[in-house]
Amino acid sequence: MDLINPGSGLIFWQLFGFLGLLFILIKFAWKPMLAALEERESSIQNALKAAESARNEMANLKADNEKLLAEARLERDVILKKAQEASVKMIEEAKNEASKVAALQIENAKAVIETEKKAALTEVKNQVAILTLEVTEKLLRRNLTDEKAQKALVDEFIKDIKLN
Amino acid sequence: MTRKLLTFSLLLSAFMLGFANPTFASDSEEDKTSFIMHHVVDSHEWHFATIGQTHVTLPLPVIVYSADRGLEFFKSSDFQNHDTHKFGKEYAHEGYFIDDHDRLGRVDGASFIELSITKNVVMMFIVMFLVAYLALSAANYYKKNGAVAPKGAAAILEPIVIFVRDEIAQKSIGPKYKKFVPYLITLFLFVWFGNLLGLLPGAANLTGNIAVTMVLAVLTFIITNVNGNKEYWKHVFMTPGVPPLMLLIIVPVEIIGLFTKPFALMVRLFVAITAGHIVILGFIALAFIFESITIGVVSTVMVTFINIIELLVATIQAYVFTLFSAMYIGSAVAEHAHDDHH
Incomplete structure (x- = not known):
């Protein structure tokens, strides 16, 4: 056959063969394939976008967290400082109160002691006076000449006093 | 590497001299090279080999x-x-x-x-069957698995489909490219497989046949002109920026230009593939013309080398045919006026 003279048979078969191939492939191969490719590309695009937005959100969250943390730290410091101050103040106040109360109590105690002391001294004085009176009365009443007897009597009286 | 190649070439040439000699060992120079044209053109029978x-x-x-x-x-x-x-x-x-x-x-x-x-028609059916088989099994994969990562036939075809869609169709045609992508992919695969399979020993020179390239070029021509918009036709018959008198010259030139585009498509592929086959066969013929083992070794080394180049040419020509088809279609559907076209 000729090199540059196209054969009619080959033209015929090539034309209809290629058109048939084109028809079959467009319908059953390229349409589903191109659709699948497009679908996949868009899904990848969406996934990338989602990842990007998730990353941004994460960054925002992290920044928020840090901000919150910093705020919390600041607040904690303030609270701690206040607490410290309050405790120092309270201790001071307690100390003052305690020393005041103690001074008052000491004062009271001193006063009571003084009163008691005075009362006791009065009592003792009274008792001595009474005893003296009694001893004198008994001595006088017995009317004793005997020295010995007198002495025994005095001893007996003294014993009585002790029993009292 | 080089030594391996040489050893292989030597063995191959010895083998070829051994069993092809009876076919080509005739007396006249004409007979020794006639097998070249016989291989390049179409035939009514498919001749594989002559043993004795x-x-x-x-x-x-x-x-x-x-x-x-x-x-x-x-x-x-x-x-x-x-x-x-x-x-x-x-x-x-x-x-x-x-x-x-x-x-x-x-x-x-x-x-x-x-x-x-003919031999080329059978070859065409083989190429079409392979292309269809590959494409349909790839499509089947997506049908079964949905839009997931490709495997098997889909993994082979997907880069090609994406290349044709993004690098050829989208870049050359513009925003209206989607409609033409299936045609361009089919065209690319058919030409590419035809080119590659044509390089196999004993195969037919399908894409180096002018009838085949003519049909493909005519299809591109029809698609281009059926889809031609107002601006495209205006550019042909009322070329903007040209004085009325000049139109008498310009319009015929533009009309001739409509036909030279597919003609160039047709001739480019036909010549590139046929020339490659002739060069390869010419080097093989050298061995029979000189009837020398030394020449046989050299020519076999050259044949191996040119075969590798032809693999490249097969791919480049498929790409170029598809690219130019896309560009012609692109010029017909483009919206913007391009005065710098000439």
């Missing part, structure tokens, strides 16, 4: 339509000598004959249309 006096061939159907006799079917072996497998006028069968240049003729000289399944 035995021809390994596949007889193909010969289909003829004529106004007076209607549609007729024959076998190519009806028209040849059974021993020598030679065609000739003397082996005429039922009023038809195939001459010694493998052309069908009618004894009484009346007109007829030949629709034979």
Whole structure:
């Protein structure tokens, strides 16, 4: 056959063969394939976008967290400082109160002691006076000449006093 | 690497000299190179090899339509000598004959249309079957698995499909590219597979046949002009920025330009592929012309080298054919006016 003279048979078969191939492939191969490719590309695009937005959100969250943390730290410091101050103040106040109360109590105690002391001294004085009176009365009443007897009597009286 | 290549070439050349010698060891120089043209052009039978006096061939159907006799079917072996497998006028069968240049003729000289399944038609069916098989199994994968990462046939085809879609169609056609992507992918795969399979020993030179490239170029021409918009036709018949008198010259040039584009497509692919085949076969023929083992070794090394280049050319030509088709379509559907076109 000729090199540059196209054969009619080959033209015929090539034309209809290629058109048939084109028809079959467009319908059953390229349409589903191109659709699948497009679908996949868009899904990848969406996934990338989602990842990007998730990353941004994460960054925002992290920044928020840090901000919150910093705020919390600041607040904690303030609270701690206040607490410290309050405790120092309270201790001071307690100390003052305690020393005041103690001074008052000491004062009271001193006063009571003084009163008691005075009362006791009065009592003792009274008792001595009474005893003296009694001893004198008994001595006088017995009317004793005997020295010995007198002495025994005095001893007996003294014993009585002790029993009292 | 080089040593391996040389050893391989030596073995190959010894092998080729060994069994191809009887075919080509004739006396005249003409006979020693005639197999080149015989391989490059189409044929009514598929001749694989000649071992001794035995021809390994596949007889193909010969289909003829004529106004007076209607549609007729024959076998190519009806028209040849059974021993020598030679065609000739003397082996005429039922009023038809195939001459010694493998052309069908009618004894009484009346007109007829030949629709034979020639070697190239069979080759075309093989290429189409492979392309269709690959494409359909790839599509099947997506149908089964949805839009997931590709595997198998889909993994082979996907980069090609994406390349044609993004690098060829989208860049050359513009925003309206989607409609033309299926045609361009089919075109690319058909031409590419045709180019590659044509390089196989014993295969037919399908994409180096002018009828095949003509049909493809005509399809691109039809698609281009059917989709041509107002601006495209305005550019042809009322070229903007040209004085009215000049239009008398410019318009015919533009109209001729419409046809030179597909003509260039047709010739480029045909010439590139056919020339490659002729160069390879020419180097093989050198061994038989000089009848020297040394030349055989050298020519086999060259054949190996050119075969590797031809693999590259096969891909580049498929790309170029598709790219230019896309550019012609792109020029027809482009929206913006491009005055810098010339």
